Amino acid sequence: MPPAKPPSAQRTTQGAAPAPSGHATPPPPWQDTPPVSARVIDAITRIGAVMRAGVWQAAASEHLPPVQADILDLLAARPEGVRLSWLATQLSVSPASASDSVTSLVGKGLVAKVKAADDGRAVALRLTPAGRKVQRKLTQALSFGQDAVAALPEADQAALFAQLLQLIAQLQHSAHFPALRSCPSCRHFRASTGAGPHHCTLVDAPLPVAWLRLDCPEHSPRDAAD
Numbered sequence: 001m002p003p004a005k006p007p008s009a010q011r012t013t014q015g016a017a018p019a020p021s022g023h024a025t026p027p028p029p030w031q032d033t034p035p036v037s038a039r040v041i042d043a044i045t046r047i048g049a050v051m052r053a054g055v056w057q058a059a060a061s062e063h064l065p066p067v068q069a070d071i072l073d074l075l076a077a078r079p080e081g082v083r084l085s086w087l088a089t090q091l092s093v094s095p096a097s098a099s100d101s102v103t104s105l106v107g108k109g110l111v112a113k114v115k116a117a118d119d120g121r122a123v124a125l126r127l128t129p130a131g132r133k134v135q136r137k138l139t140q141a142l143s144f145g146q147d148a149v150a151a152l153p154e155a156d157q158a159a160l161f162a163q164l165l166q167l168i169a170q171l172q173h174s175a176h177f178p179a180l181r182s183c184p185s186c187r188h189f190r191a192s193t194g195a196g197p198h199h200c201t202l203v204d205a206p207l208p209v210a211w212l213r214l215d216c217p218e219h220s221p222r223d224a225a226d
């Protein structure tokens with residue numbers, strides 16, 4: 001006999017939204033179970049909150065507000081430098097707010113303003129060696145999360161990663177997700193038709209799931225018509 005109040009009937013952070021069309025409503029006593037889609041988002045939100053708390057704790061020990069820790073993380077993957085406007089978009093903050101944070105990081109010697117490689121009149125932002133050192137410390141604060149993923153079977157890790165990339169690509173169709181240079185949203189990406197692995201046309205090489213890029217420097221966004 002199932003319990004009178006099944007654990008799965010607990011409300012998610014989004015509440016028990018009605019099941020989307022095409023999904024059967026569970027029979028009693030499970031009828032209050034939120035749709036799988038809501039529970040997936042709930043799980044991701046909870047993992048994100050735990051991970052962010054870990055980073056923020058590490059950032060506080062470096063006397064950095066969370067947004068400045070986020071800036072160091074974004075710059076770490078882009079040694080060529082980025083524009084302030086791009087940073088603001090990625091952080092979902094105003095250019096003025098991003099500018100204040102960057103000014104503080106420059107003052108701390110963690111970020112440098114240099115000439116942009118593609119336009120000598122424009123300014124690009126890069127990590128300084130000291131900034132890279134701090135960013136590495138912040139990344140280490142996430143090692144407990146990486147350890148938990150690494151404990152899963154390798155095939156499950158790859159499948160989970162591929163599904164998260166697909167979800168990100170889906171979210172990028174809306175205005176709620178900043179640009180990310182991941183394979184599924186790249187014009188060079190050819191999804192597997194089942195006979196073999198995915199393929200990257202840029203380097204004309206097979207691209208197994210375990211090697212998919214989350215943030216590829218060679219990424220080229222698809223056109224709406226692609």
Ligand code: SF4
Nearest residue numbers: 183186188189200216
């Ligand atoms: S260029 Fe980069 S992002 Fe695009 S498919 Fe190839 S590896 Fe993926």
